[in-house]
Every structure is written in C-alpha cells, then in structure tokens.
Amino acid sequence: MNRHHAYSKGYPRGGTFSPSPSRFQPRFQPALRRRRQLFQRLFLLGGVTFLFTILIFPSWRAAVLPALSLGLLSSSFEDLQLETVRYYDLSKVQGTEMGWERGERVLMCTPLRDASSHLPMFFSHLRNLTYPHNLIDLAFLVSDSRDDTLGMLSRMLQEIQNDPDPKMSFGEISVIQKDFGQKVQQDVESRHGFEAQASRRKLMAQARNWLLNATLRPTHSWVYWRDADVETAPFTIIEDLMRHNKDVIVPNVWRPLPDWLGGEQPYDLNSWQESETALALAETLDEDAVIVEGYAEYATWRPHLAYLRDPYGDPDMEMELDGIGGVSILAKARVFRAGVHFPAFSFEKHAETEGFGKMAKRMGFSVIGLPHYTIWHLYEPSVDDLRRMEEMELERQAREREEQERAQHKESGPSKAQDAADTVYVYSESDKDSEEGLAAQPAPHAEKGASNGHAKH
Numbered sequence: 001m002n003r004h005h006a007y008s009k010g011y012p013r014g015g016t017f018s019p020s021p022s023r024f025q026p027r028f029q030p031a032l033r034r035r036r037q038l039f040q041r042l043f044l045l046g047g048v049t050f051l052f053t054i055l056i057f058p059s060w061r062a063a064v065l066p067a068l069s070l071g072l073l074s075s076s077f078e079d080l081q082l083e084t085v086r087y088y089d090l091s092k093v094q095g096t097e098m099g100w101e102r103g104e105r106v107l108m109c110t111p112l113r114d115a116s117s118h119l120p121m122f123f124s125h126l127r128n129l130t131y132p133h134n135l136i137d138l139a140f141l142v143s144d145s146r147d148d149t150l151g152m153l154s155r156m157l158q159e160i161q162n163d164p165d166p167k168m169s170f171g172e173i174s175v176i177q178k179d180f181g182q183k184v185q186q187d188v189e190s191r192h193g194f195e196a197q198a199s200r201r202k203l204m205a206q207a208r209n210w211l212l213n214a215t216l217r218p219t220h221s222w223v224y225w226r227d228a229d230v231e232t233a234p235f236t237i238i239e240d241l242m243r244h245n246k247d248v249i250v251p252n253v254w255r256p257l258p259d260w261l262g263g264e265q266p267y268d269l270n271s272w273q274e275s276e277t278a279l280a281l282a283e284t285l286d287e288d289a290v291i292v293e294g295y296a297e298y299a300t301w302r303p304h305l306a307y308l309r310d311p312y313g314d315p316d317m318e319m320e321l322d323g324i325g326g327v328s329i330l331a332k333a334r335v336f337r338a339g340v341h342f343p344a345f346s347f348e349k350h351a352e353t354e355g356f357g358k359m360a361k362r363m364g365f366s367v368i369g370l371p372h373y374t375i376w377h378l379y380e381p382s383v384d385d386l387r388r389m390e391e392m393e394l395e396r397q398a399r400e401r402e403e404q405e406r407a408q409h410k411e412s413g414p415s416k417a418q419d420a421a422d423t424v425y426v427y428s429e430s431d432k433d434s435e436e437g438l439a440a441q442p443a444p445h446a447e448k449g450a451s452n453g454h455a456k457h
C-alpha cells in the first residue's frame with residue numbers, strides 16, 4: 001500500500017502503464033553493462049598499449065604520429081618532444097613588451113670582421129646584459145677577417161659559457177664563417193670613404209641576411225642586432241627597447257671625441273626620416289643607385305635621429321623613422337618572418353639597414369628611433385685625426401718643456417728678486433718694518449693661486 005502510494009506519488013499523471021525509466025532499464029542492464037564494460041576495458045588497454053609503444057620506440061613514434069593530423073595532435077606533439085617532427089606555434093612568439101617575464105627568446109646577431117681588438121669589450125657588454133642570458137641565443141658571422149677573430153671568439157665563448165656563475169652562460173650559440181669578398185681595406189679611412197659605401201653596404205647586407213637566415217629559429221620572438229664596436233651602452237638596453245613594443249626600434253648612436261674635437265659627436269647618420277628633397281633626388285638617380293646618408297655627395301636634408309638628441313630629453317621619446325642604422329637594432333622576429341630583410345640591391349635607392357627600415361615601413365611595420373636614449377660607439381681616430389694628434393702631442397711636449405723652463409726661470413727669478421727686495425728691506429728699513437713686509441708677502445701669491453683654480457673650473 002505504502003509502496004503503491006509512493007509510486008503514484010512519483011508519477012501522479014501516468015498511472016501504472018506509464019513506463020518508468022528506472023523500471024524499464026534494469027531488465028536489459030546486466031548484459032548491456034557487461035558488454036559495455038568489456039569494450040571500455042579493451043579500448044583502454046589498447047590505448048595504453050598504443051601510447052606505451054609510441055613512447056618506447058621512437059621509430060614507431062616517428063612512423064605513426066605524422067600520419068595523424070598535426071592540428072588535432074598539436075598539444076601531444078609538444079609534450080612528446082618528437083625527434084623528427086617539430087611543432088611550433090608561432091602565435092606564442094610574437095614578441096611583447098615584457099618579454100623577459102614571459103620567457104621570450106632573443107636572437108642576438110653580431111657580424112664580425114677583423115674584430116679581435118673589439119672582442120674583449122664586446123664580451124664585457126655581454127656579461128653585463130641584464131636580459132636573462134639563458135633566453136639569449138648568440139649568432140656570429142665571421143667574414144673576410146685576416147686577424148685571429150675566429151680563434152679569439154671561440155676562446156671567449158668558451159670562457160663565458162663555462163663561467164662559474166650559472167646566470168652568465170647564454171643559450172644556443174652559432175658561429176658562422178663565410179667570406180663575402182670585402183676587398184675594401186677595413187681601416188677607418190677607406191671604410192667610411194664615400195666611393196666605397198654602396199658596394200660595401202651591399203656586401204654587409206648579404207652578410208646580415210646570411211647570418212639571420214642561418215640562425216633564426218621558430219623559438220625566437222626577437223632579433224637584436226648589435227655591432228661589436230659599441231663602447232658604452234646601458235646594461236638594460238634589450239629591455240629598454242623591448243618595453244616600447246615596436247616592430248623595429250633603434251637607440252641614438254653618438255661617439256665620444258677627444259676634447260680638442262669637441263668632446264662628442266653624432267655617429268650613426270643612417271637613422272633618418274624621409275624628406276621631400278631626398279625623394280626628389282632619388283627620382284633623378286638611376287635604378288641601381290644607392291643613397292648613403294651622412295655624405296656631402298648627397299645632400300638630402302633629412303631629419304637625422306642623431307642630431308635631435310637632447311642629453312636631458314626624455315629617453316622614452318619616440319620618433320618615426322624611415323631609414324635606420326645597424327649599430328643596435330631590436331626587431332620582432334615576425335618582421336623577418338614576414339620577408340623583410342637587408343636589401344643587397346637598391347631598394348627605393350637604399351641598401352642594407354637603411355633599406356631594411358624602408359622595407360619594414362613599406363610592409364606596414366612600425367619603425368621607431370629614440371632620440372634621447374643614447375649609446376656610444378667606439379672612437380677610432382681617422383688618419384687625419386692621428387696626424388693632428390701627433391702634432392698636438394709634439395706641441396704639448398714643447399709647451400711643457402717651455403713651461404718647465406719658465407718655471408725654473410721663475411723659481412730662480414722671483415726668489416732672487418725677493419732676496420734682493422729683502423736685502424733692500426733689511427738694509428733700508430728697521431727690523432720691525434722688514435717683518436711686516438715679509439708677512440704681507442704671501443697674500444698676493446695666495447690670491448693668484450685662487451684665481452687660477454677658479455679659472456680651471
């Protein structure tokens with residue numbers, strides 16, 4: 001009675017004929033359940049065996065998995081660390097402003113040519129970089145060198161990678177040797193001479209493309225180009241540039257000079273904004289011509305990043321650029337992946353880094369310079385400077401000798417005069433007067449010393 005009551009309570013409308021699922025199912029359940037469990041177990045066993053075989057035999061892994069869809073198995077591809085098939089999700093390496101926190105890898109590219117004298121300084125910079133070293137892969141291209149650049153490089157790399165400080169060693173390191181037939185003498189004079197520029201820049205462009213193409217991996221989010229002859233740069237330069245989150249960004253590059261040359265000077269004139277004059281000039285040149293900035297031969301009247309520097313300006317201030325210099329470029333790896341490169345031909349009448357800036361701009365990437373964020377290029381005196389310095393050194397020595405002689409002369413001179421004065425005093429005045437006279441003597445000397453000191457400040 002109770003049961004029936006409960007039943008009718010549970011199904012108030014349907015009465016006894018309405019089939020209740022709870023009563024209907026149990027009749028078939030045992031057989032069905034047993035069969036389903038059997039299938040489940042078989043399936044599970046099969047799956048586990050399959051996974052085990054795949055894990056144990058790499059060759060099986062390689063044979064079986066590629067047959068399956070890449071897209072479906074993407075996550076397991078990453079987990080399994082396949083030997084012959086690699087899966088990369090490039091959306092994860094786009095590059096963001098806080099790369100060091102998100103573990104973004106930077107490829108640092110440095111072309112080297114007869115650079116052994118700069119390497120100790122360069123490695124000192126490397127050691128000082130604050131961007132996590134394990135996230136930086138180094139890539140060097142040694143080309144057309146007649147000195148021991150390669151030997152020295154490998155010694156210094158070994159040293160830094162074996163440093164007792166675990167934070168010192170870098171990620172993957174590639175050293176590539178390839179000559180590009182740079183015939184121009186690498187001394188300062190001929191390197192910066194106008195005539196040699198176009199062909200020199202085209203060869204440099206090839207070298208850069210080569211280096212990048214051989215070393216850029218799908219794991220890289222950023223590419224940092226850095227020359228070996230930078231003398232002073234903030235240790236935080238990679239983070240500083242990265243924080244701007246631009247596709248291509250360069251700092252201002254100046255160089256220190258000896259005092260007689262003015263103390264300092266804009267160095268990198270390849271970072272500029274396009275001007276009407278330059279565009280008009282470009283129109284008149286033939287197809288293969290290459291304009292190189294910073295030479296009187298082509299007066300372009302472009303606003304240069306270098307000349308806009310204010311030592312007290314905001315280091316975060318940005319300026320849009322068209323051409324850029326190559327001393328220190330931070331670029332997102334996706335810029336290169338999109339096909340932007342260093343033209344080894346005349347691209348809009350420019351080559352190498354200047355052409356790279358123009359091409360990036362043409363492809364819609366942001367190209368930015370920081371006028372008040374400055375790094376300092378090494379000062380290498382030109383032949384003229386060296387000659388002038390030699391002359392000045394001789395002059396200085398001559399002046400020193402002269403001064404010494406004069407000082408000696410003075411030393412003996414005034415003391416004699418003083419003696420004479422004293423003598424005069426002693427003999428012409430009383431003892432009391434002479435004491436007063438001697439006491440008054442030092443005052444003018446002290447005054448003269450003070451005014452000299454002031455003039456120096």
Ligand SMILES: *[C@@H]1O[C@H](CO)[C@@H](O)[C@H](O)[C@H]1NC(C)=O
Nearest residue numbers: 121122124125128231232233
């Ligand atoms: C690296 O840091 C050390 C210690 O602060 C400093 O003496 C050295 O000059 C730095 N190197 C460069 C190239 O700036």
Ligand SMILES: *[C@@H]1O[C@H](CO)[C@@H](O)[C@H](O)[C@H]1NC(C)=O
Nearest residue numbers: 209210212213339340341342
């Ligand atoms: C990089 O190499 C590929 C072939 O491996 C080539 O098609 C491409 O043009 C190269 N890119 C540059 C920028 O040199």
